[in-house]
Amino acid sequence: MSELLASARERLCADGAANLSLRAVARDLGVSSSAVYRYVESRDALLTLLIVEAYDAVGLVAEEAAAGARAAASPPAQTWLAVARGVRTWALANPHSFELIYGTPVPGYQAPQDTVAAALRTWAVIVSIMLEGFDDGSLTPAGPDFDPDGLVTAEVFAFAGMGAPGDVPTETARGVVRSFTLFASLIGGLTAELYGHLHRVADDFPGVFDATIATAAAGVGLHIDLLG
Amino acid sequence: MSELLASARERLCADGAANLSLRAVARDLGVSSSAVYRYVESRDALLTLLIVEAYDAVGLVAEEAAAGARAAASPPAQTWLAVARGVRTWALANPHSFELIYGTPVPGYQAPQDTVAAALRTWAVIVSIMLEGFDDGSLTPAGPDFDPDGLVTAEVFAFAGMGAPGDVPTETARGVVRSFTLFASLIGGLTAELYGHLHRVADDFPGVFDATIATAAAGVGLHIDLLG
DNA sequence: TCGCAAGCGAGAGCGGCGCTCTTGACTCCG
DNA sequence: CGGAGTCAAGAGCGCCGCTCTCGCTTGCGA
Structure with a gap:
């Protein structure tokens, strides 16, 4: 979960809020996109x-x-x-x-x-x-x-x-x-x-x-x- | 073209800039999405x-x-x-x-x-x-x-x-x-x-x-x- | 030790998006 | 009549958010 947030922060810095993609965060973590939904309800929640x-x-x-x-x-x-x-x-x-x-x-x-x-x-x-x-x-x-x-x-x-x-x-x-x-x-x-x-x-x-x-x-x- | 802009304005008012979709504008005009590209280079240009x-x-x-x-x-x-x-x-x-x-x-x-x-x-x-x-x-x-x-x-x-x-x-x-x-x-x-x-x-x-x-x-x- | 439930991740799939490319219809003019 | 140019439609690509199902692992009580 903390890794997820760290990765999301990184993505935010790199691409901006509008382009923050849950799938990209998942890729960074080496994880499938659906797995992210175990930890966060939606992109907006993230x-x-x-x-x-x-x-x-x-x-x-x-x-x-x-x-x-x-x-x-x-x-x-x-x-x-x-x-x-x-x-x-x-x-x-x-x-x-x-x-x-x-x-x-x-x-x-x-x-x-x-x-x-x-x-x-x-x-x-x-x-x-x-x-x-x-x-x-x-x-x-x-x-x-x-x-x-x-x-x-x-x-x-x-x-x-x-x-x-x-x-x-x-x-x-x-x-x-x-x-x-x-x-x-x-x-x-x-x-x-x-x-x-x-x-x-x-x-x-x-x-x-x-x-x-x-x-x-x-x-x-x-x-x-x-x-x- | 002026219809396109009018429709885009309407979509902008309704959904906001982030959700302005070229396909939606095309639908409003009763036209295929690719047709819009005859008039406008890209979503950003619009x-x-x-x-x-x-x-x-x-x-x-x-x-x-x-x-x-x-x-x-x-x-x-x-x-x-x-x-x-x-x-x-x-x-x-x-x-x-x-x-x-x-x-x-x-x-x-x-x-x-x-x-x-x-x-x-x-x-x-x-x-x-x-x-x-x-x-x-x-x-x-x-x-x-x-x-x-x-x-x-x-x-x-x-x-x-x-x-x-x-x-x-x-x-x-x-x-x-x-x-x-x-x-x-x-x-x-x-x-x-x-x-x-x-x-x-x-x-x-x-x-x-x-x-x-x-x-x-x-x-x-x-x-x-x-x-x- | 076994069996079961819970938690977790992968994958397929849905609809929507921006954008491209091919195809076909229509018009205009020599 | 025939070519050239204009226009729109449709299929398709890769991306997105999100859902659902299905296996695997783990741990715990019997």
Whole structure:
């Protein structure tokens, strides 16, 4: 079973998610195609396993980057930059895994509950950075005013340890909503780079990525220093 | 040929890009599968045609939204909001077309020159809004300082009518780089919403989208009024 | 020690796919 | 009337996901 997953990972790296073939994995293992079905229910189930692995991998990368930055006493803004750079490095090294989770969903669509827990790890890192910014007062949003009521689910506030939505100060709730911009700029920036939308547009990809992340973060209120 | 494209569009809407089958299109047309190869070289070539159509469609939507906002004498920030909302509406109505251009590239990768011209339409809209902001002085970036030298290609400055990179003032060049954040937040926000990353996180999808766009735009220097 | 059940893999087979090649019908023009 | 060109159909190749049946092995209770 672990051999099967290893072989599938390899195939994924080589051919991409769309071309991942159960028969090819079976051939790699020197086994008949039907034998694979003893271990995995279907091709989609195999993909789901790889999706969970990918979520865990990117979550781990984000956690480690954040921990490293905090160990160096970085302010929240620099911690976020470190996380974003870490995720980018991972995505460039594992483009097919990135596709798997942030690209087009392959089947009709699914999202079994297993994937949700793994996906939360990255969100947790973002939330923790926002909270850190609230606490040390370095969070000074340039972002717009808006009414945050009803935008996000109660689960999110509970997840961030803020209690019921009614108990959350308006400015804090706005901060939570704004944190989506961190996520969106990260996914969007990586999508643009990996899928060729910067072709003939950007020359210095890491530089453009940093600038994109830092500009979006400035709207959120995290002022990243790119010159230091 | 036009019937073929129409049928392919229909199949795309129904089944998605990954499941678009040349044989199915042929069946819809009441024609043998081999007959389709008279008109289109391969499945990928058919997809490329649809990709160009999608780029043109989203470009047109963006242009019309910008024109409408300008006709109403909106400031650049509100024009950008109108464009983003227009693109979102289009993406929700045509999710498979959105996937085609901003999702995972289906084949190895290609990007024939045909697609580049169509893709530029959307960039042109973004650039025009930025220039408008420069001109009327409403562009006040909260974004970080960085050295913009060498980040973007000379083509971009030429495309924006700014001449050679050496002639562009540093702050203007920074603005051009920052405009990538508009693009990234748009793609990232839509990716997150369409591909289920806001599941159990956001309640009010249009509201979260607006807030995301406006927050990122604030970093760029376009201050969108969401309350008015 | 024997017998049986459970687990496992191989192979054949189904329908569908992209794509190619041959064959035959139809049209147009010298 | 006859050749040339255009077009579609059909068969066929190798691939895919998936199912089913059939043997082989293993292990365990009698």
